Amino acid sequence: MRLLSYSYLKKGKMKAIYDRFSDSQVIFCKINGYYFVYYVRWSENDPIVVTQDLIEMEYLLNEEMDTLDIYLTRKRNN
Template sequence: MKLERYSYMKRNRIKAYFDHFPDSPVIFSKIGSYYFVYVIQWSEYDPIVLRRDLEEMEWLINKELGFSEEYINRRSHRNN
């Protein structure tokens, strides 16, 4: 999966598009010092979004924005 494009929104949110889900914009919200998937405006023309897809999207956006270290060290990841 590739991050196609993204844009900043109000309230520390980002709207992003990915090549596997071109018709479904993904809204990310910032928590602490990294971004997580807040909501997906899913389109029926795209495949169903799975949990592993969400994690890959989060990884790609945080890597793009320079928050990969914070994302790796998040509390929920350390507990697993």
């Protein structure tokens, strides 16, 4: 999966588009210094989004935003 584009929204949120889900918008929220998936505006033209896809989306956006170190050390991974 590749991150195609992203843009900033109000209140610290971001919108991202990925190549596997090009018709769906993924909304991220920033908390504790890293971004996590807040919700997906899913399109029926795209495959169903599963948990592994969400994890990969978070990884790619945090890598792009240079917050990957914080993301990898969050409580859920400990």
